[in-house]
Amino acid sequence: MSESTKSNHESFLEYKGKYRGILGWILSTDHKRIGLLYLYTMLVFFSVAAILGLLMKIQLIAPGHTIMGPATYNAMFTMHGIIMIFIIVVPGLPAVFGNFFLPLMIGAKDVAFPKLNLASWWIYVIGILIVLTSQFMGDGPPDTGWTFYAPYSFQTPANIVPALVGAFVLGFSSILTGINFVVTIHRLRAPGMKWLKMPLFPWTLYATAWIQILATPVIGITLLLTVMERTLGVGIFDPALGGDPILYQHLFWIYSHPAVYIMILPGMGVISEILPVFSRKRIYGYKAIVLSSLAIAFVGYFVWGHHMFTSGMSGRALFAFSFLTFLVAIPSAIKVFNWVATMYKGSLIFQTPFFWAVSFVFVFMIGGFSGLTLGSLATNVHLHDTHFVVAHFHFIVFGGTGFSFLAALHYWFPKMFGRMFDASWANMGWLIFFAGFLALYLPMFYLGIMGMPRRYYDYLPEFHGANILSSLGAILMIGGALIIIVNLVRSSRYGEKTNDKNPWGGKTLEWQADTPPTLENWEDIPEVTEKPYEYK
């Protein structure tokens, strides 16, 4: 015991456990180290997938063959999708910031199952490795798109099975993280932290974790069935054996639509943390935000059909799904109103996390409004499977999850590393990234309205103009991303040291812990008496 008390004075970055060096990290059951492990893994794969995206945009800068052939292009957008969805944004915020800050924010020493938590990361890495083998084995990399739609996924000679198995394994990691978080939130809240005194980021993690638990098995079994169909010849979805390819789409989207909320809900939580701090104000409508998060998680489970409006479903189903889709728009609208109201009469502090948060609200609104156009039946028929959809989901998934991820990274950076990032570089990176983002994706709305389908390697000359703008935007945005990443990586090693427990003046519990936090976070577990965000 005495040894541990000693080590609890050192920061989690420095203490020496049973293992030294790299082993002290990849075998650590400390939630903070695991959070950083996820962060570094994601940084690597985000870079890979972002470069794939950039190459695709460069290919599309002019019609015809510019830098690659169609086979390469199709393999690239498949890999871009698989990495971005299954490896980056689905685990994204929960795995990195949930792991790191959930225990800190609710006043716990760790998550409920630390060993399971480490196992999740290992399963995650194994899943990634399996996915990667698909690139180097068999008859070429997968070319189905990340959706693996039947029956193309049985017919293509490409090496689909490892990608499916890898995604299945990644799903396992996601489920285990979800179980861990729900138990942690139920069992390990600090004394006095009633449910309605819990900060909003843990609340959104709670809603997210439930979706992870209840939706991920659906994709698991779907991918497994596809694997069996491909390897054993079991007839499930193959129309040649009597199966229904549309049923595959049902199962796929029963998971993948809620997965969108796995991606965006924690992002909403992050924004709900940052805005009050930088407005010096209590969050507006705390209960409304909590309720709307739970409502999104629940209703979001029953709207999957809006990904299939032109798939050949019955008209009755289209009607029902469109109606439910419009209902799920409301909780998101409520959140936006509450965020704006939080700024009202505040004392707004212009710093990098705040810029990210405000720009999040803006791009999230564009993403949401374009979603309304897609939820409406008449317009969806025209816009479905066009670049409009590509723009829409990048506004939500990249604009939403991506912006909130970067907001969270800047917001919690000093707590995580005990160092400050360079603010002027960070702000410049944000500005370039934001401008590039808009230039990249706004023209895609136009292209979609003009009728350019998605997953197009080549296009008719009439679509050329907007594609040039979009491709240039991609280059600009990658430039911005490079500045941000280089700045943060540099600052994490050489940035100005700080032991300030609370550099931004936050009111939630994590700002009462040491900077950077010690192994077990607290000498004494704090007692909670007030609601979060009680600015006077």
Place this chain on the structure above:
Amino acid sequence: MEKNAEHTHVHRDDEGDKLGMWLFIFTELLLFGMLFLVYAVYRYRNPVAFQLGGEELDVFLGTLNTVLLLVSSATVAMSISAIQKGLKKHALVFLGITLLIAVVFLVNKYFEWGAKIEYGFYPGGEALLELGHGTILFFGLYYVMTGIHALHILIGIGLFIYVFQQIRADKIHSTDYIWLENTGLYWHLVDLIWIFLFPLFYLIH
């Protein structure tokens, strides 16, 4: 816990462990739930083929396996009662019976599958592919669903062996039996799934 500078306070929370197990069970329920959904859709679309497919299966073997699983569920529940009362011997006996039944279940399954495979009634098998689409789907689902269920039985057997040894070594005892309790919950889940698989494949004509 390992002698590691990390997490020196040994944190024990049986209620939390049980909650975790329940959450895992929910995951499993949804996983099998989706298989039931696939089954429901295809049965709805191919009613006659599914009816005829069901008649091919051996009701006697199915019923036998159902009763076996129900008994094993009861014995595992009894072994929990026993350990709670501190009756180590009883607990071991009940657990042993459960383990034995699980193995017998798999043996039955082996004979059942074996007979069908011999006729060429397996996915991709020639005898099966000659039949109609509905029948291919029925037997595809039959193998997938009972197969994944059998996989869960196998995992259950592994868990039982581990728990059995832990009880023998007095690692699991009347004040710390969460491993046994969670294993029991898992086993009831396996039973729960079978309760639905049985009528869907063997009974409904």
Place this chain on the structure above:
Amino acid sequence: MISGASTFVEGVNDAFLFIMGVSFFFLIGITVTIIIFLVRYNSKKNPKPTQVKDSVGLEITWTIIPLILVMGMFYYGYVGWIPMKRPPDEGLVVTANARMWSFSFRYENGRVSDKLYVPKDTAVIINLNALDVLHSFYIPAFRIKEDMVPGLANNRTWFEATKTGTYNIFCAEYCGLQHSYMISEVVVMEPEEFWEWYEDPDAMVEEIPDDADPVVLGRQIVERQGCVACHSLDGTTVVGPTFKGRFGETITVITDGEEREVVYDEEYVRRSIYDPDYDITVGFRAGQMLSYEGEISEQEIEFIVEFLKSLNE
């Protein structure tokens, strides 16, 4: 939105404009509000924040108002969409067949074309068939799109064109390597002109020379059936082997797992069209091509052979 040329355009555009109008109103309104807040309440100007109490009334207000608006959007979307789902009983029926990576259209009188020719102001009902994987039948100018699903019975869509002209048909559902080249056209003609085309048994697609050169006919069949999506005419390898310079050569193929030499002659061409997986040219994969039996006649194969011969020159 792009120019429209069918009866659905108005309903779709109305829904689009309504949703866009409401969206822009709120987007601009909220953005301007945020900017005003940023200016007025920044910490330099407003160093002391004023705490504001939550208001249940306000929360309900901004739940109810968007709810009403989205129900309006739902209604417009529904009204614009419902005619698409209700094809009339009478009309010109065309069967659209999609395969990797081409469309072909078969009329009730047996006419087959790679472009869709339709009369103006007439209901056209399209039966959608996919022969291999998912495709999607998308005509932006008509605002229609419907997936073509293998094995799905009674899958159809319909439209009534209101303007003559030529419009794009895209495959909107990703279908593999050449997905972005799976493009065709719909040609809307004056009804008289269309029926003339439709009933004229000799007229092939576009201008046909009267002496009907078999090489030209062969090329038209090859293009109409979409063979060139996979088999190039210039010697490059796409998905299957090229057509150029092959006819009459001795080639190595795999038959029943055994390598053997065959002559690329008329018999070989016929077998490859009707039973594509019988002989597989070394270096290519089986299962990529479907049989064209019933789609290409014996007579047409003769034309194709003439055309293939011409590629050797």
Place this chain on the structure above:
Amino acid sequence: MSQEKPHISSYRSHVFVLAALIVLTGISVAVTTLELGRLDTLVAMLIAGAKAGIVLVWFMHLKFDNKLYTIFTVLVIVVFLLVLYVTFFDYSYR
């Protein structure tokens, strides 16, 4: 850590539950010999549902445990049934 005293079920109660389950199984098998037509599926599913309920409540201890588990279990079953229901919006009207 303070732990509530756990409820201990007697062997006898387990045997009773088991007997009920086996009887229900017997009924389920017997019913299939009757020609009920379309009702067949419904009856079989109702009996299976009753058996599942018994397993959940007694064997899985929902009756004696924290009410939270019961709430969650019901919620999960409701979610699953709703998904099934919504899916059939497509298949019933296709």
